[in-house]
Amino acid sequence: MEFRHLGRSGLMVSEISYGNWITHGSQVEEDAARECVQAALDEGITTFDTADVYAGTKAEEVLGRALKGVRRDSVEIFTKVYWPTGPGPNNRGLSRKHITESIHGSLRRLQTDYVDLYQAHRFDHETPLEETLKTFDDLVRQGKVLYIGVSEWTAAQIEQAIKIADEMGFDRLVSNQPQYSMLWRVIEAEVVPLCEKVGVGQIVWSPIAQGVLTGKYLPGQPPPAASRATDPSGSGFIERFLSREDLLAKVQDLKPVAADLGLTMAQLAVAWVLQNPNVSSAIVGASRPEQVRDNVKASGVRLDDDVMRRIDEILDGVVERDPAHTARVSPPKRP
Template identity: 85%
Template sequence: MEFRHLGRSGLMVSEISYGNWITHGSQVEEDAARQCVRAALDEGITTFDTADVYAGTKAEEVLGRALAGVRRESLEIFTKVYWPTGSGPNDRGLSRKHITEALHGSLRRLQTDYVDLYQAHRFDNETPLEETLKTFDDLVRQGKVLYVGVSEWTAEQIGRALKIADEMGFDRLVSNQPQYSMLWRVIEAEVVPLSEKEGVGQVVFSPIAQGVLSGKYRPGQPPPAGSRATDETGGKNVISRMLTDDVLTRVQQLEPVAADLGLSMAQLAVAWVLQNPNVASAIVGASRPEQVRDNVKASGVKLESEVLRKIDDILGPIVERDPAKTVSPASRP
């Protein structure tokens, strides 16, 4: 496993992070989740990403139990706040009340005194940005949060937050967690240039496009049994928009590219996002330990420019590049 700085901070993170969106507490049983976490640790992954909203807070609980007994200083634990975790009007958003209460809940579920990175899971249009950033800064000063970041914010929103932090003397954002893959490149036009200039690193999710880039979904064929596309608890809805024959036909053409490099298609997909120097880490999820072991082999892989051009030629018009696709709810959900 290789390691990179998270943005311009001193924090080092593993190039491959383990994330439990959709899986822990939902798609896979706890014993399987524990096996996946153990495989991640065995393969040198030190960075673990979750969120309070995943599986209605159950994902944090599962991860906390899976990591119990592991030396805390050897881990980087990330979580997030924004989406509803209760039925009350203040059980959502980025107000001082919700952020503070949500963090205490996350710490309890994760069985830790602090998180290494606390992330605003979306932009809250109903809370003054100054209030959100001051609350984050207070939690850093209390030692409950070491670094702060955001997830799926636009370049304009990130820029505003950095300006306020500089003016008010708050801790700056060190990271953004966007969706990023060969198929979904909406951060490249605006978010990445700003982030490179300001020292913000990307911790990207869905580098394998929820499994589409693994090659297991075939055009004209039903999805494999037990795959994310058959998961009625949430995975199916997330992945369905990419399971078109046009997308799947082009993805199949990546198979010989990966084979020539001695990589699986999933390894090629993860290695591809890591070619972007602004990416600090790629988050992978898994329902089986062997998926973790396969994905980590992408760490340290260097793709030549000719390979990158070939990938671009194959995927062509199915790549999404519009930065306007990064959207937070207009009002709290």
Template identity: 75%
Template structure:
């Protein structure tokens, strides 16, 4: 395992992080989750990414128990705040009240005295940005948080936060956690150049598009493994992959190579195995032990620009038959922080300006 500095900060994170979205506390039994965490630690993973909203706060609790007994100084725990964690009007967003209360609750669930990286899970249009940044800065000064980051923020939002922090002497953002994969590369146009200039690292989530990019090799997988994807309304992405016959077995290499050269760390979710139970943890452990070495190998595999252009062309051509990204229930297009590119913008969104050799 290799370790990289997170942005321009002094914090080093493992190039492959362990994420537990949609798994711990919901689809994976607690004993299996503990076994997976232990397997990840054995492979050299030191960075663990979660959020207060995952599995309605239970994911943090499961991760905290799984990391119990591990020397705290040897790992980096990352979590997030924004989405609702309760029924009240202040149980969501990035107000001072919610940030402080959520941080204290996350600390209790994780069983730790401090959070290495505390991230704003989305941008809050209803709260003044100054209030949000001051609350994060207060947590840093109290020693409850060491570094702060954001997730799925637009470039102008990141830039505004950095300007305010510099002007007011507040703690700066050191990381951004965007979705980034072969069919969702919108960060390349503006977010990545901005972050490179400002010293903000990238922790890319969904490097395989929630399984869509390796579905062609798992056509016989049980429906339970893909049911959650349908519930999350990502059918368009699967359609693009299914209709792009040119992608083939190259996609894993290219996805990992892109991530390895653009981002600091790639949070890989726990494999969702329907045959993993409290009495049988071997399927998840085996998946972790087989996956991590292969991903590490692909992170440093060289690839030719013509191959990427070939794959891009296939995605763009087949995406023309796909409609806009479906709405999340209760969320309008005006309130979303990220957008599925329309057909005219797709080629621009997927273009990589400086493709490495």
């Protein structure tokens, strides 16, 4: 396993991190989740990403139990806040009240005194950004949070947050967590250039496009049973890919590229996102330990320019690049 700085911070993270968005507390039983976490640790992954909303807070609980007994200073634990975790109007968003209550809940579920990175899961249009950043900064000063990040924020929102932090003397954002893959490149036009300028690193999710880039979803055929496409918590994200027969056909054309390099399709997909120097870590999920062991082999793989061009030529016409997609991810009103 190789390691990278998280943005321009001093924190080192494993360039492949383990995430439990759909799996823990939802798609797989706890014993299988524990086995996947142990496989991640055995393979050198030190960075673990979750969120309070995953599986209705159960994912944090499962991860906390799975990491129990592991030396706390040997791992980096990331979580997030924004989406509803209760029925009330203040059980959501990025207000001082919700952030403060949510971090206490996350620490309790994760069985830890602090998280290494606390992320704003979306941009909250209903809370002054100054209030959100001041609350995050207070948590840093209290020792409950070490670093602050965001997820799926636009370049303009990240730039505004950096400006306010500098003006008010708050800790700066060090990371952004966007969707990024060979098929979904919407961060490249605006988010990545801005983040390179201000020292924010990308912790990318869905580098395998919810499994589409493994090649297991075939044109004209139903998705395999028990796959991401059949899980209610993740199926909405994958539909945009599965609805396109031309895209699925082109993904099949990537198989010779992977074979020529001695890589699996999943390894090729993860290695591809890691070629971007602004990417600090790529999040992989798993329902079986062997998936973890397969994915980590992408660490340290270098794809030469000819391979990158070949991939671009194969996927020409099916890659999504419009940066406007990021702006639509954060609801105008709290959910």
